[in-house]
Amino acid sequence: MLSQNPFTDPDRREIWEMLVTRDINAYCNADWSMVEDDFIESEFYAVDAGKYSDPGNWKFAFSTLAHYRDVWVSQARIAQDIEYAEPLEAAVHRITTLEKIEIADGRAIARKQFNGTIKQADGNDDVLLWQTLYYLKKTPAGWKICGFTGYLPYTA
Numbered sequence: 001m002l003s004q005n006p007f008t009d010p011d012r013r014e015i016w017e018m019l020v021t022r023d024i025n026a027y028c029n030a031d032w033s034m035v036e037d038d039f040i041e042s043e044f045y046a047v048d049a050g051k052y053s054d055p056g057n058w059k060f061a062f063s064t065l066a067h068y069r070d071v072w073v074s075q076a077r078i079a080q081d082i083e084y085a086e087p088l089e090a091a092v093h094r095i096t097t098l099e100k101i102e103i104a105d106g107r108a109i110a111r112k113q114f115n116g117t118i119k120q121a122d123g124n125d126d127v128l129l130w131q132t133l134y135y136l137k138k139t140p141a142g143w144k145i146c147g148f149t150g151y152l153p154y155t156a
Helices: 010-028 065-080 088-095
Strands: 045-048 059-062 096-104 107-119 125-139 142-152
Touching (some): 010 065, 010 096, 010 107, 010 125, 088 107
Antiparallel strands (some): 045 059
């Protein structure tokens, strides 16, 4: 069963829908057009923590949205070529949580966590165990992503 939005207030509900429902659906369908309007292109940047707890090991991963888009699409297409033992979208929902969103003065930080294994049809496992901090801004068109720090270590 797909995840249900746990939030009741409109801002957090909107952020959750963007970062969980829409993002997972877009990724599993390798369809960037579903999420392209979720970003503020002129403010976008991303950091790759590489699953290291020491920020000295983190790398500046993406200075432009176009670069991130190209890598995102490439990864999504690779996932489409893998035969999974369960529907991919349901599996990603099963291992994804987003329970904490802090909002102040038109800005937000949302922590999305991945903790689980997706079985491939050939018996191999895709292990997802990290978290991402998203930096968001409320605009007249709704909440938008300014950037993120991804692949942060996650220990349950």
